[in-house]
């Protein structure tokens with residue numbers, strides 16, 4: 001758990017390169033070392049309880065704190081303009097750390113009706129076992145959030161842009177509702193990255209990332225992060241995460257830190273490519289619907305322009321017979337990988353079938369099911385546009401659509 005002590009007004013490119021890092025004081029090594037040691041030789045009596053641990057506690061055991069992980073946390077604090085960060089073993093460990101540390105039996109959570117299926121499953125299946133009630137609403141309309149608030153609402157969880165429909169939620173508007181309700185606003189900002197949106201600056205209390213995606217950026221390390229005030233991050237670290245054991249491997253932290261150095265450059269390139277690919281898809285006769293926040297046809301294009309700095313690289317699109325197209329993709333795509341995950345330098349595409357998601361992860365019915373199907377039809381292709389040449393991505397997609 002790391003506090004960002006450096007108050008910096010450096011540009012985002014400089015922060016991405018230098019944030020959290022400094023030359024090794026003993027050897028002068030310019031690149032960060034990896035400290036893989038699980039334990040540390042101590043020279044003074046040290047408490048064995050995480051309850052007494054803080055930023056100034058010497059390193060004792062890597063599940064509690066590690067110099068390489070700390071460097072990553074400092075870099076993320078600077079990129080997200082956060083006071084504190086806790087790096088975690090995965091995006092899911094970051095999300096479960098927030099949910100299980102900050103919600104108690106009897107509390108109420110409002111969450112987007114569709115988001116990363118893993119998050120939907122924790123909140124639909126595991127939280128109710130702890131007597132926490134959960135109301136899924138379409139958060140793209142803040143009125144729905146307002147109407148769902150109850151006396152015991154303690155948290156509002158949004159994902160913007162959302163997985164897989166690329167819906168946006170107005171962070172400023174929902175933060176006002178959360179404040180009035182005395183509830184915490186959590187934003188899973190994985191699809192945006194801190195280059196595109198800084199939710200804490202817009203009024204959110206907590207930001208969650210899957211570092212596996214844009215921030216790591218190369219598809220070779222799983223990780224996650226929670227960013228918030230020092231007080232909130234200490235609660236998650238002390239009461240939850242360290243005991244659940246969700247510490248990131250120092251090697252993964254090092255890989256993700258290396259990836260993060262080029263995040264601003266990569267986000268610009270992802271966006272440039274995504275814009276070209278989205279325009280191609282929009283004109284394709286076999287494609288029924290394209291959702292990309294940078295297209296004027298996106299119903300929340302105006303919100304995208306005001307809330308996002310660029311539009312990121314995630315596209316959702318719909319076709320009449322998605323299963324047969326998916327089969328062609330699996331056998332015939334040459335550049336784009338038919339695979340889950342997103343935000344990597346390689347383009348990735350995957351079909352998320354509506355029947356499966358609606359019944360297993362989202363458990364939607366009535367109006368929420370109707371509006372989900374209105375956008376997704378039988379299923380949406382989630383396309384994470386990579387850093388290849390845009391014309392090669394387009395050519396590859398063209399031969400399977």
Ligand SMILES: Cc1ncc(COP(=O)(O)O)c(C=O)c1O
Pocket residue numbers: 090091092093116118159163188190191209210211212222223224341342
């Ligand atoms: C928006 C979002 N949040 C969280 C996660 C979970 O991250 P991880 O796979 O690193 O646990 C994902 C994974 O796809 C995601 O897309």
